[in-house]
Amino acid sequence: VTEPRFQGRRIAIFGATSGIATAAARIYAEAGARLVLVARDEAAMAAVADDLRVRGGEALSVRADFRSMEGASAAVESAWTAFGGLDTAVVAIGSLPDQAIAQDDPDALEEAVRINFTVPAALSGDLAARFAAQQGGALAVITSVAGERGRRSNYVYGAAKGGLQRFLEGLRHRHVQAGVTVLDVRPGFVITKMTAGLTRKGPLWAEPRVVADSIVAALEKRRSVLRTPWFWWPIITIVKMLPRPLFHRTSL
Ligand SMILES: NC(=O)c1ccc[n+]([C@@H]2O[C@H](COP(=O)([O-])OP(=O)(O)OC[C@H]3O[C@@H](n4cnc5c(N)ncnc54)[C@H](OP(=O)(O)O)[C@@H]3O)[C@@H](O)[C@H]2O)c1
Numbered sequence: 642v643t644e645p646r647f648q649g650r651r652i653a654i655f656g657a658t659s660g661i662a663t664a665a666a667r668i669y670a671e672a673g674a675r676l677v678l679v680a681r682d683e684a685a686m687a688a689v690a691d692d693l694r695v696r697g698g699e700a701l702s703v704r705a706d707f708r709s710m711e712g713a714s715a716a717v718e719s720a721w722t723a724f725g726g727l728d729t730a731v732v733a734i735g736s737l738p739d740q741a742i743a744q745d746d747p748d749a750l751e752e753a754v755r756i757n758f759t760v761p762a763a764l765s766g767d768l769a770a771r772f773a774a775q776q777g778g779a780l781a782v783i784t785s786v787a788g789e790r791g792r793r794s795n796y797v798y799g800a801a802k803g804g805l806q807r808f809l810e811g812l813r814h815r816h817v818q819a820g821v822t823v824l825d826v827r828p829g830f831v832i833t834k835m836t837a838g839l840t841r842k843g844p845l846w847a848e849p850r851v852v853a854d855s856i857v858a859a860l861e862k863r864r865s866v867l868r869t870p871w872f873w874w875p876i877i878t879i880v881k882m883l884p885r886p887l888f889h890r891t892s893l
Contacts, residue, residue, distance in 0.1 A: 645673030645697070653677045653720040655705075655764055656733035658685040660833025661783060663692075664853035665731060670698025677723040679703045679716050707734065707760045717767045726775065729860065730768045732761050732782040735802075737835050743797040750797060757801035762808045765823075769812050773819035779860050781824040782809055786873050788827065790881055792893045813865060822863045828852050829873045845872075 647669050654662050657678035666676055670693040678693075680686040683704050690700040701723050705716035721727055738753035765782050772778025787795055788802030806825055813823035830836065830846045847870050855869040868874050880893070 645671075648673035650674040650729060651677070651724040651727045652729040652731070653679060653723075653727050653768075654731045654733065655679045655716065655720070655761075656735070657689055657702075658682050659733035659735075659783075660835070660849045661828065661831055661852050661856075662731055662733035663689055664849035665856050666693055666698075666700075667696055668853055668857050670694075670696040670700065673697060675699040675724055677701045677703060677720045677727075679705050679720050681705060681707060707756070710759075710763055713760055713763050714767060717764060717771075721771060727768075727771070727778065729779045730772075730781070731856070732764050732768075732780070734761050734764070735783060735785075735835070737795075738797055740795045740797055753797050754801045754804075757798060758804045758808075761805055765809065765812060769816050769821055769823060772821040773816045777820040779822040779824070779863070781826055781856055781860055783826045783828065784809070786827045786829050786868060786877050789877050790888075794893060822860065822865075824856070824859055824864055825866045826852075826856050826859070827866065827868045827873070827877075829868075829870065829876075 650669065652669050652674050654666050654676060656662055657666065657680040666689065670676060676693055676698050678686050678690055678700060681704065686702050690702050693700040703716060703719045703723065706712035734756065736756045738749060743749040743753045761782055765780060768780050772780065782805065784805050785802040787799040788806050791799055809823050809825045831849055831852050832841055832846055833849055852869050855867060859867040868877055
């Protein structure tokens with residue numbers, strides 16, 4: 642009998658009620674992992690934990706308040722101690738602001754940057770330092786292909802995600818010699834509650850499970866950057882290469 646693939650692996654999921662993160666947690670639970678869930682919504686998190694247990698994983702829950710930086714650090718400390726250390730962490734916290742509001746309202750701008758940059762950056766920095774101290778560990782943080790070029794339709798979200806990509810690049814550089822993997826996950830359009838208000842039709846829309854499979858595989862390969870699904874590599878390569886005069890004629 643072969644052991645399940647992730648038997649005993651200690652994995653924390655920050656933003657555990659996320660559609661993408663839940664799909665990843667299921668893959669780990671089905672392969673015997675021990676999961677610690679971290680989220681603000683206790684009832685929704687309890688439902689995720691029950692589902693993971695049915696699938697064969699162990700699942701603990703930590704309620705976190707990401708409105709303050711103290712809340713974010715307390716969440717890392719609780720997740721870290723739940724199983725006496727961690728092997729892997731996934732940071733999925735993020736929220737799509739209304740661009741039309743956030744571009745003109747400084748309070749909305751600040752909120753969007755806090756939840757898409759400051760909070761995930763603080764969690765990532767803390768987790769990576771703990772992995773470095775134990776000479777190993779893997780961190781996956783969900784950014785977005787939206788962070789790769791500023792576009793008028795969503796540059797507030799894009800700027801926060803792009804900033805997070807630079808932060809992760811530096812964090813990886815800092816801790817690479819200590820055996821820490823820092824994976825920057827850049828999905829395209831995914832069918833989750835974050836995009837419930839958009840028209841979700843067309844070949845570019847992906848199911849969370851497809852994205853989750855690619856995240857798990859990229860973490861195992863210790864990759865640094867993942868654009869997912871795969872077709873975003875050529876699309877983003879072209880979008881980034883478009884000369885500015887041409888780019889300015891698009892409504893992207
Ligand atoms: N869906 C897409 O098309 C897409 C594309 C590219 C990147 N992403 C990124 O992928 C990650 C996961 O998103 P998802 O698509 O799975 O969406 P989701 O299901 O809406 O998950 C977002 C997660 O962030 C948490 N969150 C949002 N605002 C928060 C706040 N103010 N305080 C505390 N927690 C908050 C949510 O908690 P609650 O459940 O309590 O709201 C949830 O756990 C995000 O970073 C998102 O930006 C998504």
